[in-house]
Amino acid sequence: MSRSTADSASSVTLPTPKERRRLREALALSEEQVAEAMGVTKATVRSWETGRSAPRGRKREAYAKLLGSFEPDGPPSTENPAVSSASPGEAEKPAAAGKPAKPRPPSPVRAQAPAPPADVRPKAAAKRAAKPPKAPSPAPAPARRADPRPQERLKPVAAEAPAPEPVRPAAPGLPAVPGLTPEEAFDALYAHAAPGLVHQTYLLSGRRRLSREAVEYAFHHAWQHWPEVAVDPDPVGWVRATAYEYALSPWHRLRRAHKHPDAPPTEANRRALLTALLELPPPYRRTVLLYDGLGLDLPETAAETEASTPAAANRLLHARTVLGKRVPELAEPEALHRRLSALVTEAPTATLPAARAVRTGSERRTRTWTRAVLGVTAVLIGVTGFTAATAPTRYIPVNAPGETVNGVPVRGGPQKLRPEDVELRDRLRAEPNPGPERLVPTAE
Known part of the structure; x- marks a missing residue:
């Protein structure tokens, strides 16, 4: 090439x-x-x-x-010509020549991709899609139909007030703030997202101390990978995914401080909902919190949980069913959405360290690990060199002097032959047919 x-x-x-x-x-x-x-x-x-x-x-x-x-x-x-992002019953209008198309706000109804035709094989579609495309047609893309699959027929959620736009760090590909350094961008992201993430991880794990630890770990990890986080379209989602994975790790059960969840709240409604949430498996718990609590659509929820869209839809439906059985007043999806949204948007009460302390702690941890790795590597190199210098170049066998061994039993078997016995044996072997001669009768 x-x-x-x-x-x-x-x-x-x-x-x-x-x-x-x-x-x-x-x-x-x-x-x-x-x-x-x-x-x-x-x-x-x-x-x-x-x-x-x-x-x-x-x-x-x-x-x-x-x-x-x-x-x-x-x-x-960035748009598939075969599938339009318009809502059912609408068709996208082509942009006028010389005028950029205005971005369309996301629809509150979470529609899924259309189902494929029954006579089209997936492998054949992949091979046709991999071929060079033909000249683009000036005709506008057709409108997308609603997905008829039953597992993804989720009821639309009422439109909510738009959430405040997260602070985006100054980085290539993002709207930069003049004169904003990486440290200042990280501090702004930490101040904007850290308190809410502590409350969300508490709803997932039921442990306040673990939630603070998970958020601190996530921002430590974000500062270590800041070039990647800075160009990410959703830096808050990047940190949120890391904090959720850390909080839901099964290895925390082996730690005495995080073995059991904290005491539930005193309010009956909050206690019932948090108890029902903790009874769900971690993937289902995370899916229902992202979809009904944070308001993400189904493809975004599936991408953040690293699952397919049908799997995320099935998890969501199962979680809603279980929560409806545990808390009857939350059997309707709208009621569950309102309750989880209210829980997520509550004012956080956790006290977190300053952003500068998180950054310096991350840098200190990185330096400590780097020095430890370099030290262990230097020790291994030294031990290897010393062994190579002092090891013999050839094998020298060890000849131990003979020693008298007492207490050995007498050797078994026949005794050693004396000279007379040897002579008799030789004579017997020389005359194989001893005894009187054979009498042969004669005829007269």
Whole structure:
């Protein structure tokens, strides 16, 4: 592959990670089928859809063609031409020439990707999608129909007041604030998201001390990977996913301080809801909190929990059923949504360390681990060198002097023959037929 071809393949712009998942599900392709078509593993495709990595070179161009977002003659498109993002019954109007299209706010109804036709095979669709696309048609994209699958027929949630936009750090690809340093951007993100994340992790784990520890760990991890967090479209979601994973880790059960949850609140309604939440398995608990508590749509919830959209929908329906049985007044999805939203938006009461202390603690921890690794490496190198210098170059056998051993029993078996016995044995062997001679009768 020439340098110009590699540069052109590397310059292909891919859709956002959440849009990649949506386009794949719109094509009715599974992660295994995409991995087989691209020649990679399923874990690699999952990391592409979660934003942890991105394809490079020819794989990047082939992946864009597979998703239907590659346009060689024009600017790259992040929208699948076969699937429109308009709500049911609406069609997107093409943008006027020379005027950028205005972004459309997300709809409160969480509609899913359309179901694939029954006569189209997924592997055939993947092979057709991987081929170079034809010239784009000027006709507008058709409207998307509602998904008829029963497991994803979730009732629409009433429109809520728009949440305040999270503070985005100054980084390439994001709206930068003039004169904002990485330290100031991290401090602003910490002040905006840390108190709420402590309250959310408490709802997940039921342990206040563990929730503070999880949020501190998440921001330690974020500062260590700040170049990655700074260019992430949703830095709050990046930190939230890390805090949730740490808080729900099963290894905390082995620690005495986090073995049992804290005492439930005294209010009957809060106690019943928190107890019912803690009885759910961690993946179901996390899904219902993200969807009904934070208001994320189903594809975003599935992407953050690293599950497929149908699996996230089934988890949500099961969690709602269990919570409705435990707390009868929350049997309706709207009532559960209002209660969880009220719990999430409560004013946090936890006291957290300052953002500068979190940053310096992260840097101190990084330096400590780096020095420990360097020290252990230096010790291993020294021990290896000393062993190589002092070890013999050849094997020297050890000849121990003979010693008298007492108490050994007499050797068993026949005794040693005397000279007379040896002579008799030789004579017997020389005359194999001893005894009188054979009498032979004669005829007269």
